[in-house]
Structures are given as C-alpha cells and as structure tokens.
Amino acid sequence: MAKTKTTYFCRNCGAESPKWIGRCPSCAEWNTYVEEVVTGKTGRPATKRKSSAPPVLVSEIKAEEQPRVNTHSTELNRVLGGGIVPGSVILIGGEPGIGKSTLALQIALQMPQITTLYISGEESSSQIKLRADRLGPGKGKCYILCETNLEAVFEQLEKVGPGLAIVDSIQTMQSDLLDSPAGSVSQIKECAAALLRYAKETGTPVALIGHITKEGGLAGPKVLEHIVDVVLQFEGDHNHLYRVLRASKNRFGSTSDLGLYEMNESGLAEVKNPSEILISRHEDDMSGIAISAMVDGHRPFLIEMQALVSTAAYGTPQRSSTGFDLRRLSMLLAVLEKRAGFRLSAKDVFLNVAGGLRVTDPAADLAVIAAILSSDTDLPVRQDICLAGEVGLSGEIRPVSRLDQRITEAAKMGFKKIIISSAGKVSPAGRNDIDIVRAGKVEQVFRMLFRRK
Numbered sequence: 001m002a003k004t005k006t007t008y009f010c011r012n013c014g015a016e017s018p019k020w021i022g023r024c025p026s027c028a029e030w031n032t033y034v035e036e037v038v039t040g041k042t043g044r045p046a047t048k049r050k051s052s053a054p055p056v057l058v059s060e061i062k063a064e065e066q067p068r069v070n071t072h073s074t075e076l077n078r079v080l081g082g083g084i085v086p087g088s089v090i091l092i093g094g095e096p097g098i099g100k101s102t103l104a105l106q107i108a109l110q111m112p113q114i115t116t117l118y119i120s121g122e123e124s125s126s127q128i129k130l131r132a133d134r135l136g137p138g139k140g141k142c143y144i145l146c147e148t149n150l151e152a153v154f155e156q157l158e159k160v161g162p163g164l165a166i167v168d169s170i171q172t173m174q175s176d177l178l179d180s181p182a183g184s185v186s187q188i189k190e191c192a193a194a195l196l197r198y199a200k201e202t203g204t205p206v207a208l209i210g211h212i213t214k215e216g217g218l219a220g221p222k223v224l225e226h227i228v229d230v231v232l233q234f235e236g237d238h239n240h241l242y243r244v245l246r247a248s249k250n251r252f253g254s255t256s257d258l259g260l261y262e263m264n265e266s267g268l269a270e271v272k273n274p275s276e277i278l279i280s281r282h283e284d285d286m287s288g289i290a291i292s293a294m295v296d297g298h299r300p301f302l303i304e305m306q307a308l309v310s311t312a313a314y315g316t317p318q319r320s321s322t323g324f325d326l327r328r329l330s331m332l333l334a335v336l337e338k339r340a341g342f343r344l345s346a347k348d349v350f351l352n353v354a355g356g357l358r359v360t361d362p363a364a365d366l367a368v369i370a371a372i373l374s375s376d377t378d379l380p381v382r383q384d385i386c387l388a389g390e391v392g393l394s395g396e397i398r399p400v401s402r403l404d405q406r407i408t409e410a411a412k413m414g415f416k417k418i419i420i421s422s423a424g425k426v427s428p429a430g431r432n433d434i435d436i437v438r439a440g441k442v443e444q445v446f447r448m449l450f451r452r453k
C-alpha cells in the first residue's frame, strides 16, 4: 500500500509544490495553491519505455492530409476548420446549463458513418435517453456509458472501439492511480493525459467537456488547454436562445470562425443566416435603434443596437450595457459630450445588443453612437441604414477591417445606405445596390442620420 502524501497544486497552471506558497512561481498568480492527497509516484505502474524512432528530415516526411471526420453540422465543421482531425483531442468549455451536453450528444447522434461513444459522469442513462428523444431520431450508432472511473472507461473504449469518444465532463473522471477526488487538479491532469495518449495511439478523436470557473476560465489547470489540440468555447446568454461556438485554440485551423446556434425545444438548431434574425423589422420607425454591420471571425452579420437615454431620476446618472463593453460605452459618451457637444452627463444611458450576443468588434461603435443619439433626440434612424466604423478619442471615425464583406452583407439584407469612415478603403468595383456614405467625424454622422428631408 503506497503511503498517502499530500502535495500542493496551482489551480491555474498545475504546478506542483511540496509546501503551500502564496504566489505561484510558475504562473505568478496569487492564492492558487490547493492541497491534494496523492499516492506517491510508486503507485503508478512502470510504463515500458518504447524505442524511439530516429529523427527524420522535414523534406523526407510524407505530408499526409488525413481525411477529417465530418460532424454533419455545418457550424461545427466550420469552427473546427473542416471537421474533426483523427486522433485529435477537443476541449469544449462553457458555463453550466449553456448546452454543452446537448451539443455533444447531438453530434454523437448525427454521425451515421461512425460509431460514437458518449461517456457521461454527470447524468444517468435514462436522463440521457430523455434528452436524446428530445433531439429527435438519431442517424448514427451511438453508445452511452455512464461511468466516472477512468480505468473502466478505457476497458469499454477498447471493447467498443468508437470512431469518436465524448467525455462529459473531464471534471467527473477519476483515475484509480490517484487518491485525490474527481475534479482536483491532479485528477484532471492525469485523466486528460491518459485520454490524450489514447487518442494519439489509436487515432480516435476524443471530445472532452470542461466546466468553467466563476472568472470564465476553464476549470482545472491551464495545462489542460495546453495539451489538447482544439479548445472550443460555447457561450451565450441564458435568457436568450442564441449560442456562439468559437475556437480559442485550434492546431488544425483558424480560430477566427464562429458557429451560431439557436437553442429550441428540440436541441440546438444551426443559424444559417444570422442577419435575418438579429435585426427586427418594425412597422414604424422607432427611436433608439441602429444597425451595425459587424464581422465576427470571418463572418459578417448585421446586428441591432438598442439604446435608451433618459433624464437621470437620481443624482448620479446610470450607465448600463448588455453585450457591449461598459468602459467602451463610457468612452463613447465622453466623446459625444466633449467633441460633439451632446449633453449626456446628466442622463441615464442603457445599451443593449439584440439576441443576447456579445459584441467586441470596434466597428459597432458607430451604431452604438447612432442608437444613443437617436434615443436622446427621439428621432428614429431610417430602417434601411446601417453603420460600420470605429470611433476614436477625438471623435474621428476610423476605418475598420473587411469593409467589402460588410457592405456586401448589408446590400444582401436589403439595406440602401451604409455609413463608413471617410478613410475606409472599398474595392473599386462599382456598387449600385447600396449607397456608401462616408463620414469623418461623429457630428457629421448626426447630420446624415437626422437631417430632415
């Protein structure tokens, strides 16, 4: 019987120390060390050292483009860069209840060409069955295994020999080699490393579901993110239907593509044309609404910014924003006040991005300003106008990336006019489907939007 001993692990980077220390010497984070019981290294079976292959010249290596496994989900294929690479390990992170298990099960059910094994340490098989029934009839052969013991999982993996294994979640897995409880740093490291070895040795892709912490990072050590090939983040607002899937790391593709899903009663539906649902068409013009032509990743879409400006009822005016950076909003308000002479300092300002999405594209600035001014003056912005431009500290409108793509999307959606920066470069191909209006300063935009006919 191996003697139990305790060690301290850094929750952030997974570094190990025999004593508690306040600041991790490896990642420089404070107060991240936690005590864990571990069985001494002697408890591990001695692994046979394999004879290593000799080094090979790059020029002599045959580049084999491995065929990717089609997930039969356009959005997921896009985010992964064309499907799952055999032998890769994918980590899917997201807040509880956001739909990670639903996404994983849906993928497992809809792959007709391979056998999938869905390993759950969180739900019983009947719970999973209920969920699978909601998701509709599956096309593929999907086995369910409710197990938290890693060794038992490997036994079944060997028996089933699936084409894709899904582990829901890595925090519930526990290896017999360690005494520490499931979810502890050492268990997560050990289980993930064992599953990674399995993936690389057998060429079976493995998807790991990971919880995220209060701060928004993936729970468990950062090493988890380092060892896996792909890290996907599943995000969204619980009160809204839309979910965004994006890659924060991808060894086999770009990280700038995103997938958009809508959660409904029969699972996650792919959103093929985001612009159509993210803007609402109203019968009459309403003030406080402006449309931004944004790009997230490689994908252009139009999104509605809604603002409400009212006289502050109490002494200190309130500023609140959903889906848009509050500091950026304060900056834009200061620019409007100082550079364009709008008196907003005694007003409450509320900003909302439609659909519960988060906007980080700087091109949204112009639409935010338009929505605020529209609400403040109670003059509606015409529904066939959209905007794309970044606002600088001196009130200048700066050009943004991928302007052509934004303009094409706006024209496709039937917009008649797009306001962009006067310095923005648009390819010379004549466009007569949309009117491109250029502005250099925020006060010009105001005149363009609200000039009486």
Ligand code: TYD
Pocket (backbone or CB within 6 Å): 094, 095, 096, 097, 098, 099, 100, 101, 102, 103, 131, 134, 135, 263, 264, 265, 266, 267, 268
């Ligand atoms: P779940 O996949 O269990 O989240 P996670 O694994 O990330 O914790 O998703 C749970 C939520 O999804 C739950 O609030 C209900 C909702 N949901 C639907 O709206 N429709 C469905 O068809 C399913 C299966 C779930």
Ligand code: MG
Pocket (backbone or CB within 6 Å): 097, 100, 101, 102, 122, 168
């Ligand atoms: Mg779950």
